[in-house]
Amino acid sequence: MNIVRVTASSDVLRGLHDIDGLLMAGSVKEAGGGAWTASGYATDAAIAVVRDRGADVDILLDAQTRMAQLNRVAAQARETEGSAPETGA
Amino acid sequence: MPPPTTPTKPADIFAALSTLSTSFPANCELITLPNKSADPPGVDITCVRLHDDGTPPKDGFSVLVMGGIHAREMAPPDALLRLAQDLLDSFKNVTDITFGPLTAQVNQPSPAPPLAITYPSYTIPRDVVRMIIKNIDLYIFPCVNPDGRLFDILHPGFAGAGWRKNRRPNPDNPAPGAVGVDLNRNFDIAWDFARYFDMPSYRTKFTRPNDPASAVDTIETFNGFTDPARTVTVAGGATGGSFTLNFNGAATAPIAFGAPAATVQTKLRALATIGGSNVDVTGPDGGPYAVTFTGARAHPVPMLTADFALLTGGVGSNPHIEIRHAGPKTEPETLNVEWLIDTRKIRFFLDVHQFGREILVPWGLEDNGTDQAMTFLQGSTWDWKRDGLQEADVLPPRTNYNEYMPNDIPYYLGDKLIEIANSMQNAIILATGADPKAAPGADPKLDHSTYKVVSSARSDAARGVGPLSGASDDYAFSRQFIDTSRAPMYSLTVETGEDEENGFHPDYTAPNNHYQKIEREIYAAVIAYATAAVRFCKWCLIATAAYGSRAHPDVEFLRALRDRELRSTRYGSRVVAILEPVYYSFSPAVARFLVPRRRCRLLVRAAIVRPLVVTLRALAAAIKPVRPRRLAVGLLATAIVVLTLLPVAAVAWVLSGVV
Numbered sequence: 001m002n003i004v005r006v007t008a009s010s011d012v013l014r015g016l017h018d019i020d021g022l023l024m025a026g027s028v029k030e031a032g033g034g035a036w037t038a039s040g041y042a043t044d045a046a047i048a049v050v051r052d053r054g055a056d057v058d059i060l061l062d063a064q065t066r067m068a069q070l071n072r073v074a075a076q077a078r079e080t081e082g083s084a085p086e087t088g089a
Numbered sequence: 090m091p092p093p094t095t096p097t098k099p100a101d102i103f104a105a106l107s108t109l110s111t112s113f114p115a116n117c118e119l120i121t122l123p124n125k126s127a128d129p130p131g132v133d134i135t136c137v138r139l140h141d142d143g144t145p146p147k148d149g150f151s152v153l154v155m156g157g158i159h160a161r162e163m164a165p166p167d168a169l170l171r172l173a174q175d176l177l178d179s180f181k182n183v184t185d186i187t188f189g190p191l192t193a194q195v196n197q198p199s200p201a202p203p204l205a206i207t208y209p210s211y212t213i214p215r216d217v218v219r220m221i222i223k224n225i226d227l228y229i230f231p232c233v234n235p236d237g238r239l240f241d242i243l244h245p246g247f248a249g250a251g252w253r254k255n256r257r258p259n260p261d262n263p264a265p266g267a268v269g270v271d272l273n274r275n276f277d278i279a280w281d282f283a284r285y286f287d288m289p290s291y292r293t294k295f296t297r298p299n300d301p302a303s304a305v306d307t308i309e310t311f312n313g314f315t316d317p318a319r320t321v322t323v324a325g326g327a328t329g330g331s332f333t334l335n336f337n338g339a340a341t342a343p344i345a346f347g348a349p350a351a352t353v354q355t356k357l358r359a360l361a362t363i364g365g366s367n368v369d370v371t372g373p374d375g376g377p378y379a380v381t382f383t384g385a386r387a388h389p390v391p392m393l394t395a396d397f398a399l400l401t402g403g404v405g406s407n408p409h410i411e412i413r414h415a416g417p418k419t420e421p422e423t424l425n426v427e428w429l430i431d432t433r434k435i436r437f438f439l440d441v442h443q444f445g446r447e448i449l450v451p452w453g454l455e456d457n458g459t460d461q462a463m464t465f466l467q468g469s470t471w472d473w474k475r476d477g478l479q480e481a482d483v484l485p486p487r488t489n490y491n492e493y494m495p496n497d498i499p500y501y502l503g504d505k506l507i508e509i510a511n512s513m514q515n516a517i518i519l520a521t522g523a524d525p526k527a528a529p530g531a532d533p534k535l536d537h538s539t540y541k542v543v544s545s546a547r548s549d550a551a552r553g554v555g556p557l558s559g560a561s562d563d564y565a566f567s568r569q570f571i572d573t574s575r576a577p578m579y580s581l582t583v584e585t586g587e588d589e590e591n592g593f594h595p596d597y598t599a600p601n602n603h604y605q606k607i608e609r610e611i612y613a614a615v616i617a618y619a620t621a622a623v624r625f626c627k628w629c630l631i632a633t634a635a636y637g638s639r640a641h642p643d644v645e646f647l648r649a650l651r652d653r654e655l656r657s658t659r660y661g662s663r664v665v666a667i668l669e670p671v672y673y674s675f676s677p678a679v680a681r682f683l684v685p686r687r688r689c690r691l692l693v694r695a696a697i698v699r700p701l702v703v704t705l706r707a708l709a710a711a712i713k714p715v716r717p718r719r720l721a722v723g724l725l726a727t728a729i730v731v732l733t734l735l736p737v738a739a740v741a742w743v744l745s746g747v748v
Binding site for chain 1: 196199243244245444446552592597
């Protein structure tokens with residue numbers, strides 16, 4: 001998943017929870033003009049749906065770069081853990 | 090010691106804590122918590138107490154800072170472990186804690202490249218460390234949820250954003266994503282979420298069905314309650330239609346409104362996920378139904394949910410099914426935190442989370458109010474009626490419920506919490522080298538390290554997240570209302586780091602150096618918090634209560650006498666160190682007794698505090714010319730022992746029968 005910022009009215013933000021592949025996390029901040037910005041994780045497909053619903057989406061970290069970092073951390077940990085690699089779900 | 094280049098595994102954190110206790114035996118107590126972690130066979134979980142040379146735990150002077158309760162939040166456990174190491178090093182070797190200059194990056198919206206920000210050196214003076222360790226017990230519990238943390242590290246990107254819960258097995262569904270309990274919804278504070286709030290009202294305002302952190306979904310379906318019984322109630326004034334019950338992904342055939350218990354039992358037993366006679370249902374036609382899992386399903390976490398969209402009728406078109414668990418039972422990791430809070434008489438509690446750059450102020454249960462009749466303790470009065478933040482929909486039998494937050498003498502809970510949170514916010518900014526008064530956009534150091542102080546219950550309302558129950562900070566805060574001898578308690582949560590620092594999983598390496606930046610922020614926040622705790626220990630509670638203000642000249646005189654005169658010599662400091670625990674063992678109770686009793690306050694003021702201050706002023710003036718100075722302070726300290734402690738102790742003894 002990508003790390004994203006979603007900016008929209010509160011009503012639009014509240015209506016995004018049914019989107020598969022979107023997980024809102026972190027805090028919500030006022031963006032001015034009645035808009036709010038919320039952080040979250042989203043797949044590429046979910047980003048398209050969010051935009052279709054009238055929200056602006058900024059990508060802060062793309063999924064590929066993010067997974068490369070996480071895989072590196074996991075590989076270092078497994079060197080001393082002795083567990084078999086597993087894929088994310 | 091350089092910062093880690095990758096998140097530290099739980100076993101290494103616990104090993105490091107053990108090493109600290111052997112390396113600093115006079116100042117570091119290793120505490121093995123009473124419960125192993127939830128994933129069999131479980132691991133031993135430890136934390137440390139940092140304290141003055143060889144001293145036993147101090148009741149009333151205890152601060153607990155913990156992290157890692159949510160597994161995927163990587164930075165807090167590492168930062169808290171290193172903070173413990175640095176504090177002990179600093180205290181023993183009488184050195185400052187120093188961070189060199191740092192360049193770190195924050196992500197910007199694509200396609201802009203990351204923004205590099207350079208921070209100057211940051212120093213925590215040795216005197217500040219000494220003041221903290223000398224005055225309080227600082228419990229540091231870096232890794233509350235070791236099973237979850239290890240799972241998250243070894244399973245990159247699991248469930249998209251990483252793993253949040255513990256690893257409590259789920260016998261119904263052993264899939265990796267189907268296990269676990271959200272520990273920060275598992276504390277014994279308003280545990281029965283669906284009963285605590287007016288759920289039909291709550292659901293119209295707050296919906297988060299896809300969020301695994303959902304209080305509603307988590308608590309209704311899978312919150313670690315260890316009794317396999319459930320009560321299923323048709324609520325909201327339904328008059329017809331049907332509903333289904335779901336067990337571990339399989340739904341029953343529709344159950345008609347008003348169905349007898351035998352029908353519900355038959356339809357549940359027909360589910361392959363339950364299997365045969367592993368469930369019994371009793372109760373009147375139409376419910377409430379007592380659903381008891383037996384045999385292979387009689388384990389702690391049978392997941393029963395409902396779909397009630399086809400029910401009809403009801404108040405506000407909100408007929409629904411409520412599924413209640415049998416009682417508040419907690420996970421071993423949660424129990425460990427509760428044990429520490431309760432047995433070590435924690436007075437200041439800080440839960441370090443990630444991410445959002447926020448300092449969250451209680452309550453998380455609801456908006457704050459000053460009506461003592463409205464507390465989580467008054468369950469039978471307010472159950473099913475709490476409005477869940479909004480006031481516009483208050484119609485009978487609902488009410489604009491506000492959780493009790495007193496803001497009176499001598500503790501000023503509401504003001505003090507904000508004051509502490511603001512001091513943490515300011516300390517974080519100062520640690521970056523930024524000018525706190527700079528205009529937005531003028532200094533990136535300020536723009537990317539400013540933490541927002543917000544009400545916990547309202548922090549995420551704009552995106553549809555409502556108030557929560559079962560959280561650690563509310564649990565800690567609530568202890569003072571359960572047991573008034575524990576008052577006051579000040580608890581906060583801090584959400585460190587931000588989305589632009591890779592969210593839950595900051596990069597520990599250059600050029601990003603997210604972790605290093607967040608670590609400085611955690612140090613600054615914790616030091617500011619601990620300093621606030623030390624300041625509390627300097628309050629003269631009885632005089633404050635008697636005068637009704639911390640700012641009265643007599644109260645300020647007493648404080649100055651202690652801090653500027655007595656503490657100016659080693660002998661005087663020792664006298665204070667001996668007197669304070671004695672004084673604080675009874676002064677909160679005396680202050681609580683005095684606050685609502687005006688005549689008693691006048692009496693104490695006129696008969697004890699005022700004469701004491703006059704006498705001490707005269708004594709201080711008379712002794713001032715005496716040399717050497719340590720002799721003068723010694724005489725003064727001795728006089729204070731006689732003049733202060735004995736009369737106050739006598740009053741406390743007299744009042745002890747009625748407090």
